Amino acid sequence: MHPILLHAFKQHTISCYPNEACGLIINIGNKAHYMPCNNVAVNKVDQFEISAQEYAAAEDRGDIIGICHSHPNATSKPSQRDIAMCEASFLPWHILSWPEGDLRSIVPTGEVPPLIGRPFVHGVWDCYSCVRDWYKETKHITLPNFERKDGWWEGEEELYLDNFTKAGFIQVHDQLKIGDGILMQIQSKRVNHAAVYVGDGKVLHHLYGRLSRNDVYGGYWQRNTRMIVRHVGNKNCDISTKNLCQD
Template sequence: MRKHIIAAIQSHAAAEYPKECCGLVLAVGLAQKYFPCRNIATEPNEEFRLDPEDYAAAEDQGQVIGIVHSHPDATSRPSSRDLAMCEATALPWHILSWPEGDLRTITPTGSTPLLKRPFVHGVQDCFAVVRDFYMRAMGIELPNYQRTDGWWESAENASLYEQHYKAAGFEQVDSPQRGDMIVMEVGRTAHPNHAGIYLGTDPALPGEESGVFGPGPFVLHHLYGRPSELIVYGGPWLQRTRLILRHKEAR
């Protein structure tokens, strides 16, 4: 990274300390510049949320080629959320520890494993692992519906699965086959709020080893606060099932 950009990031981090600063690296013609943004997170000392209006203003000036934020009183080591968001944005992320001053860059790999991915709500969660499976196994791109914290506990926000599945190309079936989406109720709720992929007796996943053997049947899912995993589909999971959905293009 160019020296004048590093200096601008350091200046921004110092001005915002002890809050996390955030900003964008822009390509403006042949030049590059740092565009500082506002951190509108509820707890800016612990995380950052880049102001969408600032992002739009930056795009009016040039091409966004990197995302920047600081780690106040911490190392530049990326968090699980940093790694997940780097993949989601498909852009390099530059992390500055402050006041230490260490700058680290992480780059997207282009493919997050389906198994053992850390949980980051809205980025790597139960719906994300479903979307990624359909794209990798079937070439089907599902809409990426916005998920706000706590939607799974509110009847008003239960539309992610119950109200959107038809528009996303799914239809309800009586018994599952490999590749179907299993929609369940977990926790203290009165509506479906969790989903996984039914794999039948074959735990194989596109492009990776599952390391799981046995009679099955298996379901791939990503439960809140846990890494994504394979489970045997039976017992309480079967009892929690409320919808079995099959995509029309998967027939």
């Protein structure tokens, strides 16, 4: 990072300490500028979030070429979520530890983690991402990537029930077929978990806080199932969000 950009980033980090600072590097007229952003995360000490509105305003000013945030009272080592969000953003990420003052940069590799054994990072590698990636890898179908904030199921939102038809699914009541989506209600008032039936009596899913895996579809999973849905057409649409949220 250029010393002028690093200085601006560092001054912003100091002003936000002990909360996380966040900002963007924007290319305006072939010159890079650091743009400090407001951290709108609920827990600013351990997380940052740049609103979609502020991100869009930055895009209006120039080309976004990097995302910056600080790690208060921690090293600059990227967390698993940092790595996942870097991949999702398709941009370099710059992490500044404070007060240590060490800067570390990471870049997206373009690699998609395997369907089984991936760590849970909500909004990037979660139960819906697992279903999406299975469809893309197995069926060559791109499902929409709906915005979903961590803890949405604690409010009034019905992410799955309100959106499964928009993703090209219909509710079915017959025997399970490979590729059917299984919508579950896990310790919540909302339908908050999705799995995909992969055959041989098994589902692929990614439970909150655990590694993705195959499980036999029965018992607990079957008791908590609220709906079976089946994809009936490839819309090939990709609805994404500009909001960035990070631990």
